Amino acid sequence: MRYARRALTILTLAALVVTTGCSVEKDGGDGGTDASSQCGSGKEFLIGMSQANNAEPYRQVMNDDVNTAAKTVPGFRVVVADAAQDNSKQVADVENFLSQGINLLIISPNEAKPLTGVVKKAYDQGIPVIVLDRKVEGDAYTAFIGGDNVAIGKAAGEYYAKTLLPQGGKVVEISGLxxxxxxxxxxxxxxxxxxxNPKxxxxxxxxxxxxxxxxxxxMxxxxxxxxxxxxVYAHNDPMAEGAYLAAKAAGKETAIKFTGIDALPVPSGGIKAVEQGRLQATFQYATGGREAIDLAKKILVDCTKDVPKSTTLGTMQITKDNAAQAYTELGGKQ
Incomplete structure (x- = not known):
């Protein structure tokens, strides 16, 4: 995979160097050296992790997965910045990372459009950029890692159509940001x-x-x-749990069925909520944290020139029938 954009020939300027893999030379108007030009083993690497919102349990687990995986790679140091669901703060966080001279950026954007520009800025400076979980607009990044959200939503819909509400019914949708x-x-x-199922x-x-x-x-x-x-079709498990609590307060928790997405293998996650009967189903949405660090290692340590532009993570449907098994298989924490 090539990091550089097309070389542009300008009459007053020499052709820009096309950057490939981690052998990068930056035009360097400020005299700086491109961080990704120093790939190889036995080196120290600073990775900036720009997180959309640490208040979400899913993102806390993602951070843990990134940090745990990074500890297994000699020379990797990860700094996490929490945007607290604020687009302007996340832009500032990335700008701050760039000023610190990070060697690679991992970002899970709060929203796509507002973060596109600063992601492109990092990429245009020759910094490898791994976009995790949520996308930005365009393709000015090194790689995207995440689940197929359309496929996950469709799997949830088919579960409703065939299993949860085969005779039809009225559904409310609680959506994400x-x-x-x-x-x-x-x-x-x-x-x-x-x-x-038109019913x-x-x-x-x-x-x-x-x-x-x-x-x-x-709710x-x-x-x-x-x-x-x-x-209730909720776009993630915490919102589904919140909806369940509202229904319980109204004395309607047994009359309404609840589903979510994420299936975090932690005691407060969706798998346990299914196992304990609050949710009828959840659908796995892997964090991609470990995969992001694996890719970062290929780029920074192994000097791999071609990496996949997009990596789609797998999913599974979890109901009470397989919740206990899924919790164990996904490395559930007791």
């Missing part, structure tokens, strides 16, 4: 999945921005606005 690619893709996929109707959609407490408040409002709700 507007502007984030997983929210749009999980919504699209779900609609594709339920299309085979299923989405009666309301509301964002809870991936957060449990907002899922609870959104509370939906319960008051909707005379009948048969099921």
């Amino acid at each position: 507007p502007g984030s690619t997983p929210a749009a893709e999980r919504a699209q996929g779900f609609r594709d999945g339920i299309a085979s 299923i109707e989405i009666v309301a959609t509301q964002t809870a921005e991936w957060l449990r407490e907002k899922g609870q408040s959104v 509370d409002a939906m319960l008051k606005a909707q005379p009948k709700i048969d099921a």
Whole structure:
């Protein structure tokens, strides 16, 4: 995979050097040396990890996966910056990383469009950029690692159409942060999945921005606005759990079915919620943290010139029938 953009010939300037792999030379108007030109074993590497929002349990696990994997690579040091779901702060975090001379950037964007420019800036400076979980616009990055959110949403929809609500029913959708690619893709996929069962109707959609407490408040409002709700399709497990709590407070937790996405193998995660009966199902959405560090090692230590532009992580449907087994297989923490 080539890091550089097309070489442009300008009358007043020599042709720019096409950067390939980690053998990079930067035009260097400021006299600096491109961080990725120093690949190889026995070196120290600073990796900036720009996280969208540490308050989300999924992102805490992602950070843990990145840090755990990085500790196994001699010379790797990871610095994590929490954007706290603030686009402008995340832009500033990346700018700060660039000023520190990072050798590689891992970023999970809060939203796609607002982060596209600064990701491109890093990439144009010759810094390898791994976009994790959520996408940016365009292709000015080294590699993307994440799940297929359309496929995951479709799998959830098919589960509703064939198993959860085969006779049809009224569904409310609690969606992720507007502007984030997983929210749009999980919504699209779900609609594709339920299309085979015209008796299923989405009666309301509301964002809870991936957060449990907002899922609870959104569900509370939906319960008051909707005379009948048969099921809740939440774009992640914390929002599904929040919706369950609101329904329980209203005495309706047994009359409504709940599903989520993430399936984190931790005691507070979605797999345990399924095992304990609060959720009917969840769908695995791997963090990609370990895979990101594996790729970073190939780029920085092994000096690999060609890496995959996109890596799609696998998923699985988890119900009460396989929850205990899935928890163990995914390395569940007791």
